[in-house]
Amino acid sequence: MNYLVQSFTDALKALRNYKVFFGLLVVFQLIFFVALGYIFLHFQLKMIENYQQIATPLEGIDSTTQPDAELMKTIGAMYGHYQQLLQDLRSLVLWFGVIFLVHGGIWVAQHQLLEQQVRHSSWKEMMIKILQQWLRMLVSSLVLLGPILAISYFMLRSMIFRQADIDAVTGTAKILGAVVLVMYYFLLVAFSLLDVEWRHFPLRFFKVAIQRIHKTIFPILIGLALVSLSLWLLYLSLIGEWPFGLILGATLVWVAVLVFSRLFLISTVKRL
Numbered sequence: 037m038n039y040l041v042q043s044f045t046d047a048l049k050a051l052r053n054y055k056v057f058f059g060l061l062v063v064f065q066l067i068f069f070v071a072l073g074y075i076f077l078h079f080q081l082k083m084i085e086n087y088q089q090i091a092t093p094l095e096g097i098d099s100t101t102q103p104d105a106e107l108m109k110t111i112g113a114m115y116g117h118y119q120q121l122l123q124d125l126r127s128l129v130l131w132f133g134v135i136f137l138v139h140g141g142i143w144v145a146q147h148q149l150l151e152q153q154v155r156h157s158s159w160k161e162m163m164i165k166i167l168q169q170w171l172r173m174l175v176s177s178l179v180l181l182g183p184i185l186a187i188s189y190f191m192l193r194s195m196i197f198r199q200a201d202i203d204a205v206t207g208t209a210k211i212l213g214a215v216v217l218v219m220y221y222f223l224l225v226a227f228s229l230l231d232v233e234w235r236h237f238p239l240r241f242f243k244v245a246i247q248r249i250h251k252t253i254f255p256i257l258i259g260l261a262l263v264s265l266s267l268w269l270l271y272l273s274l275i276g277e278w279p280f281g282l283i284l285g286a287t288l289v290w291v292a293v294l295v296f297s298r299l300f301l302i303s304t305v306k307r308l
Contacts, residue, residue, distance in 0.1 A: 040254060043304035050149050050299060057149055061142055062292045068139050069291070075135065079128040083121055129185060140173040143227045146299055150306075151231065169230040172237065176226035180219050188212045221245075225252060228305035248308050255304040259297030266290040 051058050144166050151165075191212070225245040232240050244252055266289050272278075273286040 037254075039251070039307045040258070040304060043255065043307055044300055046150065046303045047296060047299040050303075051296060054149055057145075058292075058295065061145055061149075061295050062288065064142055065295055066287070066291050068135065068142070072132075072135055075128070075131045079124050079131075083124045083128075132185075136177065137174065140170060140177065140227070142295075143173060143298070143302075144169045144230060146295070146302060147231050150299065150303055165231075172230050172232075172234070173227060176223065180223050180226065181216070184212070184216055184219055188216075221256070224256065224301065225305065228302045231306075244305055244308050251308055252305065255297075255301045259294075259301055262293050262297055263290070266293040 147169055148162060148166065222245055226241060229237060229240055229244065266286075270283075270286040270290045273283045278286075
């Protein structure tokens with residue numbers, strides 16, 4: 037377990053030596069959560085509303101008693117809501133992709149934060165490395181999450197088209213969520229290897245994610261435990277109706293712990 041202690045120490049040194057940089061990462065991470073929450077809530081409400089506008093009239097359609105003009109008007113309105121539902125779904129996926137790419141910049145910045153501990157690079161060298169690492173982040177995301185998101189989109193679209201009930205949609209979403217969770221583990225490993233050159237990346241990824249999973253999983257679990265504790269503190273502040281300043285402080289602690297846990301993970305993966 038020495039590698040965990042050394043990695044944790046390196047992450048603490050990076051935090052102490054670059055407090056302002058770390059603080060900016062915390063702020064950007066908080067902005068990411070706010071933007072992500074707003075977009076999901078916005079499109080979820082719109083999609084539920086459009087789905088209800090499709091399902092409710094469908095139950096009341098009776099082709100034997102309704103006049104043809106009224107029936108066609110109802111079907112036309114339903115089709116319009118269906119098209120809007122698909123548009124909302126596409127917009128949600130698009131916005132998720134955009135925010136995810138921006139969020140990848142935080143991972144790249146954390147790599148730079150740890151690298152500055154070892155070797156101070158010039159601005160030119162740093163910018164080149166940032167672009168290279170961002171490209172690796174983009175490729176890793178497309179390879180690991182791209183197929184899953186595409187399958188999820190078409191499955192949910194098919195279920196909506198077939199007027200599947202809410203329970204069926206929810207069940208499918210849970211299964212897809214479990215698959216995404218597994219893929220997210222591989223994504224964490226890939227993002228922790230952004231500083232590895234392309235020719236060495238596949239082999240390093242296989243060793244860290246598969247062969248050494250018994251070592252890789254520990255910093256992830258430790259980070260998860262720390263984030264859970266800080267999230268519990270935030271929960272207590274909310275249900276206890278603490279003053280706004282304390283709630284904001286608990287929120288910042290939670291985000292700071294999350295950013296630090298990723299520093300710890302990156303530092304650990306470098307030693308595997």
